[in-house]
Amino acid sequence: MIYYIADCHFFHGALNEKMDKRGFGSPEEMNEYxxxxxxxxxxGQDTVVVIGDLSLGKAPETAELLKRLKGKIGLIVGNHDKYLKAADFDASRFEWIDNYREITDSQRQVVLCHYPIPFYNGQYRLRHNKDPKTYMLYGHVHETRDEVLLQKFIQQIRETNYTPIHSEHESKIPCNMINCFCKRSDYEPLSLSEWIRLDNLDSK
Structure with missing residues (x-):
């Protein structure tokens, strides 16, 4: 199984009181949870794709953290993953590290980037039943005003008409972007299908 999660920010105690207001009593409590x-x-057989900002810890403590996490781990680099540049950081725990990646998950294409991409590769590809073939998974914006603005833009895209090349009938532009911010899932890595269900529930 492939799971996804973004913006864990291990060791970032300030997020308990600022921005996310996670509410843990200490960074240690947050980390353990x-x-x-x-x-x-x-x-151990699963893969977790971290869509950026895994840890604000130093190289040694982030390396110890990675040893405690189950499964295979792929990393989409976020703006706070500074430990990667440390000379003493052993990156071998990651299966791969990338700034941007496209993968196949259960016959669906997944576009992965820490930063949201409103016009992503494969956006217009639909199955015969109109279900999307491609999803764009992102992080970075947490639950900030940027995410609020992005959701307004996504809605505007979805309400915009266009005429597909091989059709005479107008359709709405598809836009299937999911913010995999860890707090949305109560810090649990979720599969693509689980993120889709959660996203649909949250949008109602």
């Missing part, structure tokens, strides 16, 4: 949520879900 997120580790438990991860390990209760993920097995």
């Amino acid at each position: 997120m580790i438990k949520k991860w390990n209760d879900k993920v097995t």
Whole structure:
């Protein structure tokens, strides 16, 4: 199984009182809670794709954190993943590290980037039943005003008409972007199908 999660910000205690207002009593409490949520879900055979900003910890403590997390881990680099540049950081725990990646997950294309891309590769590809073939998964914006603005823009895209090349009938522009911010899932890595269901529930 492939799971996805973004913006864990391990060791970032300020997020308990500022911006996210996560509410944990300490960075240590936050870390332990997120580790438990991860390990209760993920097995050694699973892959977790972190869509940026895994940790604000220093290289040694981030390396120790990675040893405690189950599963194979792929990393989409976020703006706060500074530990990667440290000379003493061992990156071998990651299966791969990339700034941008496209993968196939259960016959669906997934576009992965820490930063949201409103016009992503494969956006217009639909199945015969009009279900999307491609999803864009992102992080970075947490639940800030940027995410609020992005959701307004996504809605505007979805309400915009266009005429497909091989059709005479107008359709609405598809836009299937999901913010995989960890707090949305109570810090649990989710599969693509689980993120789709959560996103649909949240949009109602």
